[in-house]
Amino acid sequence: MKRENREVMEGSHAVAHAVKNCSPDVIAAYPITPQTHIVEKLSQFVADGELKSEYLKVESEFSAMSACVGASATGTRTFTATSSQGLILMDEVLYNASGLRLPIVMVVANRAVGAPINIWNDHSDSMGVRDSGWIQLYAESNQEVLDMAIQSYKIAENDDVRLPAMVCMDGFILTHTYEPVSIPTKEEVSDFLPEFDPEHKLDPEDPKSFGTVGFPGDFMEFKYQQHEAMQNAKEVIPEVFKEYSEKMGREYNGLIEEYKTEDADVILISLGSVIGTLKDTVDDLRNEGEKVGLIKVRVFRPFPEKQLIDAIEGARAVGVLDKNISLGNKGALYSELLDSLYNSDITPLTINFIAGLGGRDIPESSAKKMYEKTKDVAERGYVEDEIKFVDLKEA
Amino acid sequence: MVNFAGIAEPGSTKNYKTGTWRTYRPVVDFDKCIGCAKCWEYCPEGCIIELEVDGKEVYETDLDYCKGCGICSEECPVGAIEMELEEED
Amino acid sequence: MALEEEEYFESGHRACAGCGLALGARLAMKATGEDAIATCSTGCLEVVSSPYPESSWEIPWIHSLFENSAALGSGIEAGLKAQGNDHTKVVAQGGDGGTVDIGIRSLSGMLERNHDVTYVCYDNEAYMNTGIQRSGSTPYDASTTTSPPGTESYGNENRKKDALEIAAAHGISYVASASIAFPSDLVDKVKKANEINGATYVQIHTPCPTGWGYEGKETIEIARLAVETGLWVLYGKKDGEIQNINKLNDRKPVEEYLKKQKRFKHLFKKEDGSKELEKIQNIADRNAEKFSLDK
Incomplete structure (x- = not known):
């Protein structure tokens, strides 16, 4: 294990430091809460000469992603960050970036999507763009998000992948x-x-056409x-994680990631900081003797x-906690888990917890209730109330 | 399969002969042509070729690409280009 | 030949016969040369020139979306800078809809940040690729599929948006209007724009036989008449100073231009169409006054 030099800083700054050490050639960004501290910090790095990037202060998230597309197509490394409404404004460009096979890396500071307008955390934004052809990673901690930012470039730029990647970190939390x-040093x-x-890149020496x-x-x-x-990425990502673990001394x-699942009767599944x-x-x-496990x-x-x-x-029984809901259906993680289970050999009972929307706190007491409910399902042998909004106020 | 990300080679529409679209064919009277290149300047297809006929610089249409729009004929300052109906194959 | 002989926008493209846009692009690319990267917004130009696996472009070219040609150009310029490339030109291209309507935000951002990008707007005065719908650049009273004349309508009810003035208001050092009927002038203007280190804007009037309703062979004549009537003014604006206005010896009445196009046919048929023709003549007269067009 290598020596760790730890510093205390906020998550936005941590990820900005990591991005700086990846030396992106072009950064294009537009402010939106709660993402702003990331791009502010990067601006300061550029202003202080600590980072030699072309930094475009664009007029919208739409143009932030569009400028990243242009810059990435010239064969340069690019970065942007956004949240919520900003991510949705980028939506059209997201599909374009993946279709053009440009390995742009973006941090999404996850935030609810209005109306009502709400600046606090949930996963409605990134889950809403899950079909856009971007790799999506969800971070549990600030250490993980900064590591993922570095890993993402290696994953996205891999010849067998060549897809843009989104690193999701919970807004404010x-x-x-x-x-x-x-933070790994620039040398590391x-x-x-x-x-x-x-x-392939836009190059007058080899004048190809892109976006036909x-x-x-x-x-x-x-x-x-x-x-x-994307299928290739399933192989590439663990390889990148392994190499990262070996080089940086942190386990990915x-x-x-399974947590105490081995003999578990009840398993909870989720993603992000609630883990x-x-x-x-x-x-x-x-x-207390309960046979419970967790999958991140x-x-x-x-x-x-x-x-x-x-x-x-x-x-x-499996309880899935989603910080989003496809209105009229289910949470995204839950839905996709059900898809996967249908043609598998296993048939656990399943229940979906919708929690933490718009920044509603998910205390341990609520998590315990989710466990109790899932355990109840396991004991009864059937699911009564498949989609459960957690801690919903009484009328 | 297909090329990575739909990348195409430069100038490769030349593989497609738009001349098959044509109804009227421009016919240049080299005696009248003064070599001013107006037809070349105004051609939306960029399919006018410069050539030398009897020591004189003249212009002619590349019928592989000419769609027969007739701009060259309209714009020729000396009326050297006539549009003639293509014969049915 | 006065113009660059080399073609950078090749034959085999799928534009309609007599397409003004295709000629505009062909000429603009002659001014641009080989050491350049071009973007292209979604629209006729993109569709006719890049049917996979083919491309009409001899220079590196990228199409991304409808409304982001300018932002794409910003990113390309930044990418080149980051690589220490200070010679390759960036030309961002768009149609009128992609420029003055849906793309105006990204255009404004690119101009305001003063990227070293030449923006070329090919103005055929409507959304042609989707079937001739009205855009912000459609002239007053023109009939389009979304501004049809009828008992309650004379066609497009709004004046053509002055995107040149909007571009100039960003304080960029060069804007220019051009026409495919004046190829040398067009090429000079795009060349000048390319030579300037900073954002520039050139809007090229590119008549469309399909959308405007005339025969393909008349494209140049129609383009010329737009200039000769004062409805499309050729000028450049360098550092805020209007220069090289194409002055008119004998400005033609707008009817000469309008009557050749089906999109204005209703004005000559409707009972009180003459009142509308007067309004359009007023637009030309105001242009003449603003730019001192008449010799």
């Missing part, structure tokens, strides 16, 4: 919270992350290639179908 973190990052030098019209005779094949790249073991609360809850319940979904796109099925096997 992570972005504005001070935690001790260890350079050793891990090679320079970006793509085969895909007719019905070819369009499916382009989408197949993107899907294939896979698309999902911290859920781990504490599991610890307490284990001390670190990578949501590509979806870790096989890993989840393997991890769930043996559990009688």
